[in-house]
Amino acid sequence: MIPTLSFRLKLLLAMLLLVVGVTGATLYVSQQKNQETFKEFFSKLFQGQTQAFTEKQEKVVDGIKRNAALLVRSSRVQLALQEAETGDSEQLYRIAKAELQTRAMIPGPIVDTNAVYATFYLFLNARGMVIPPPSSFPELIAFTRQQNLTQRLNRVGQAITNVSDQLVGFVTTESPSGASQLQQTVVTQVVDTQTDEILGALVLGYPMPELGRKEEGEHKFKAGILFENQVYSEAIPETLRPRLAQRIGERMKLPETAAQDLTEMIDDDLHGVFYQALNPDPRFPTAYLVALISMNKVLESARDLRGRIVFFCLFRIHGTGGGDRV
Amino acid sequence: MVQKDYQFMPGTLAVQKGSKIVFPNQDDDYHHVFSYSKTKEFDVGRYRKGESTPSVVFDKAGVVRVGCEIHEHMRAYIVVLDTPHFKTTEPSGKYRLELKNIPDGKYTLKAWVNEKTTWEQPVELKEGATLQVDFPRK
Numbered sequence: 001m002i003p004t005l006s007f008r009l010k011l012l013l014a015m016l017l018l019v020v021g022v023t024g025a026t027l028y029v030s031q032q033k034n035q036e037t038f039k040e041f042f043s044k045l046f047q048g049q050t051q052a053f054t055e056k057q058e059k060v061v062d063g064i065k066r067n068a069a070l071l072v073r074s075s076r077v078q079l080a081l082q083e084a085e086t087g088d089s090e091q092l093y094r095i096a097k098a099e100l101q102t103r104a105m106i107p108g109p110i111v112d113t114n115a116v117y118a119t120f121y122l123f124l125n126a127r128g129m130v131i132p133p134p135s136s137f138p139e140l141i142a143f144t145r146q147q148n149l150t151q152r153l154n155r156v157g158q159a160i161t162n163v164s165d166q167l168v169g170f171v172t173t174e175s176p177s178g179a180s181q182l183q184q185t186v187v188t189q190v191v192d193t194q195t196d197e198i199l200g201a202l203v204l205g206y207p208m209p210e211l212g213r214k215e216e217g218e219h220k221f222k223a224g225i226l227f228e229n230q231v232y233s234e235a236i237p238e239t240l241r242p243r244l245a246q247r248i249g250e251r252m253k254l255p256e257t258a259a260q261d262l263t264e265m266i267d268d269d270l271h272g273v274f275y276q277a278l279n280p281d282p283r284f285p286t287a288y289l290v291a292l293i294s295m296n297k298v299l300e301s302a303r304d305l306r307g308r309i310v311f312f313c314l315f316r317i318h319g320t321g322g323g324d325r326v
Numbered sequence: 327m328v329q330k331d332y333q334f335m336p337g338t339l340a341v342q343k344g345s346k347i348v349f350p351n352q353d354d355d356y357h358h359v360f361s362y363s364k365t366k367e368f369d370v371g372r373y374r375k376g377e378s379t380p381s382v383v384f385d386k387a388g389v390v391r392v393g394c395e396i397h398e399h400m401r402a403y404i405v406v407l408d409t410p411h412f413k414t415t416e417p418s419g420k421y422r423l424e425l426k427n428i429p430d431g432k433y434t435l436k437a438w439v440n441e442k443t444t445w446e447q448p449v450e451l452k453e454g455a456t457l458q459v460d461f462p463r464k
Contacts, residue, residue, distance in 0.1 A: 075393035075401070076395060078393070079360075079393050080362050193398045193399050194399055
């Protein structure tokens with residue numbers, strides 16, 4: 001038999017249910033809103049970082065492009081490139097080295113520790129193929145022996161034969177220890193100043209700057225570059241890089257509506273994963289800027305909000321009970 | 327081969343092997359004539375009008391690309407030939423090659439247009455005879 005409840009008790013229970021219901025709904029809506037706000041905030045934060053990085057890189061690349069454009073106008077370079085077609089590239093690389101040193105694009109007799117120097121410089125012929133450096137340039141031969149690099153440059157070279165602008169993209173090279181290194185390359189066509197005939201192209205490779213760690217206010221960043229299924233970063237733990245590359249690769253295959261937000265744990269700290277394409281030029285493989293942003297603040301904030309709402313709920317319930325005693 | 331109004335004149339010069347070519351500067355500015363061609367590699371350095379005129383002997387047959395280091399648009403060709411029997415055409419393409427002291431027989435007539443285009447045609451020469459040989463237009 002169901003005991004009969006007094007009107008006051010029923011009212012009290014109804015009020016309790018109402019308070020719990022409203023609190024629950026508030027908690028849910030607030031958390032959702034909070035999550036959305038933080039998602040938007042992090043997204044903006046990442047966009048800002050990407051933009052800052054892109055702008056900084058563009059400034060560096062613009063300087064390289066300007067210098068390269070001047071260098072390929074040199075009549076010595078143009079005439080030597082024409083002679084290299086006959087099979088002797090000694091003159092060409094000797095002149096290019098001197099010109100690059102004059103413009104402080106590669107280390108010369110005086111090395112500036114603050115300068116950004118090219119890792120390698122190579123020429124492509126009029127058909128877009130890499131001109132092998134002579135035996136007196138072992139430092140360049142070390143690069144042309146890397147088949148992946150020469151094949152990539154040959155493909156790019158053939159793709160730009162009819163384009164007069166400069167191309168910027170990414171390639172990978174191997175260090176003497178066998179480690180893969182990411183290089184930003186600037187490809188500048190060499191056009192005969194007198195006849196406008198395409199003589200070939202100059203390829204300059206520069207090491208990508210380490211994006212590393214950054215702190216934007218209270219938010220900690222760990223950034224790197226994803227290129228051809230590999231993450232290049234000193235800041236992102238080495239053990240995490242392959243998994244991160246794989247997970248981003250898998251996510252990219254999904255339609256945007258089905259894709260879930262990516263997170264990773266680093267040292268018991270939850271990080272949101274953000275990425276964005278850097279170079280839209282289809283003649284080079286796409287590189288992505290990847291950032292891991294600590295979500296600790298989000299979690300703290302969510303915990304704080306939850307605590308406040310629950311406290312308010314308890315306060316209301318206590319208030320309801322208190323009213324009963326009056 | 328003169329440098330005048332920031333150009334080489336003539337732009338293409340044919341000479342017989344062993345010829346010496348002088349490079350007078352008639353501009354009020356420095357010029358720096360050089361070549362990396364395997365036929366003849368040379369670099370005469372910088373000089374101005376009035377300074378001693380450099381000269382180079384071309385002792386090997388072939389094509390020599392010439393440039394000015396200071397003025398990158400300045401280019402010229404020197405065509406060094408094994409034969410004394412040659413002629414540079416008029417700008418319209420007309421030419422008249424008078425051959426003296428050459429025995430009758432079969433020869434090849436070659437026309438050098440530029441590095442990528444060379445025409446040739448077999449000819450039979452007879453003393454006192456005139457031949458008309460037309461090469462295709464570019």
